[in-house]
Amino acid sequence: MNNNTTGTRPVPDGFEIVERAAPFTNINGPFYEKITNDGKLIRAFRVEERHLNSIRVVHGGMMMTFADAALAASVRHETGRHCVTIKMNSEFLSPAREGDWVESDVEVIRSTRTVVFVRGELRARGKVLFKADAIFHYVHAGS
Secondary structure, eight states: OOSOEETTEEOOTTOEEOSSOOHHHHHHOOOEEEEOTTSOEEEEEEOOGGGBOTTSBBOHHHHHHHHHHHHHHHHHHHHSOEEEEEEEEEEEOSOOBTTOEEEEEEEEEEEOSSEEEEEEEEEETTEEEEEEEEEEEEEOTTO
């Protein structure tokens, strides 16, 4: 484990806090990232009480927010281009709970001149919690 912590829990080895996060992300984070040995970006967050809904599992909006950010970050990592969401389909498969370390696994399916197609999963405790597929439109930063 590294010296970073989320609350009282350590952050797994290799993960660093995302410093360049957007204002909306800062409210919902912190988010963490690491690059795997094969060059893949993994984004993650530790579930805190503020991420929970009234039945004490992660709010669906938080899962969608994190997935959207993870998909876009992977596009930027793989293509070097910024993008915005056109469409995202989501499947909620299993709940995340307080204290869980949720990680993304994202695949860029196809990139054209103007759009990119992406799919991904969110996992915790060895389980797939959430799946998403999305279409993003490439933009210039600040557009």
